[in-house]
Amino acid sequence: MSLYKPQTVNCNGETFKVYLSEEKIRTRVADLAKQLNRDYSGKKPIFIGVLNGAFIFLSDLLRHISIPSEVDFLKLSSYGDEKVSSGEVRDLKDIDANIEDRHVLLVEDIVDTGLSMKYMVEKLEQKNPASIATVTLLHKPEATRHDVPLDYVGFRIPSLFVLGYGLDYAQEGRNLAQIYILDEGESRSDHT
Template identity: 70%
Template sequence: MDQYLPEKVNINGEQFRIYLTQEEIQQRLKALGDQISLDYKDKKPIFIGVLNGAFVFLSDLMRYVTIPCEVDFLKLSSYGDEKVSSGNVTDLKNIDANIKGRHVILVEDIVDTGLSMNYLFKKLKQFGPASLSAATLLHKTEATHHEVELKYVGFKIANLFVLGYGLDYAQEGRNLGQIYILEE
């Protein structure tokens, strides 16, 4: 299958260039999948993906997990169509699964301020999971202002605006097969 892998991309009049290649991403996802498979052996975890951004990461990550598992999704909004978080988290879709007594892995595309992840941990703990951990493709460590516990991190990155591989800018760019950064 061919993927959309241009060298540069223009979205909303802004130019982006490759930051993480398809190969780099897939190698890291395999390592994460191997670790999750080892950590959750005999536990049948349920992955909870945060829509819309995490669907690509979660889909590929699950293909590297070699133990039985389940998946569900929830949806939040903290950005709208902007490049920076509004500082407010709004629930747009709740999970359907009963996670009481389950081993839950919360999957996010990117953690920057930590606001959404912090909110989700508090929310999901109320349902009484046996365990709750988090996986993120990207972590902007410099931008994190809220305490977050991330067990599985694909890449730690600087405080850059990124898109592609599920990440968007005003809903565009999610279909890019690599991660791109805004050119200065």
């Protein structure tokens, strides 16, 4: 199977370059799954993916999960089509599963300000799960403004705008097999 992984990509008039390669992502996702298999051995967790961004990460993660588990999804909006959060979280889809007395693994693509993750954890806690742990592929510690525990983190990154591997820019770029950042040199010359 051929994956879409160019060295640079143009998205919404801006140029992006590779930041995390497919190989790095694949290796780290497998490592996270090993950790989860060990930590949740003997339990049957439910993975709750946050749409739309986390669907690729969750899909790849689940292929390495060897313990009994279930999957559900929820969907929020805090970005719209912008590159920065609006600061407001809106529910677009709630989970369907009953999570009372269940071990929940909340899976997100990226945590920057922490607002959405804090909102989701508080919302899910009201459903009386046995436990909630958070899993995120990317975390921007410098951008975090809301205190939220992150139990499993793939990569800690600087406050950069990222694209690919499920992450979008105005709904484009999710299909890229690698994670990209804005190519400041290219983008500046495009806009002068």
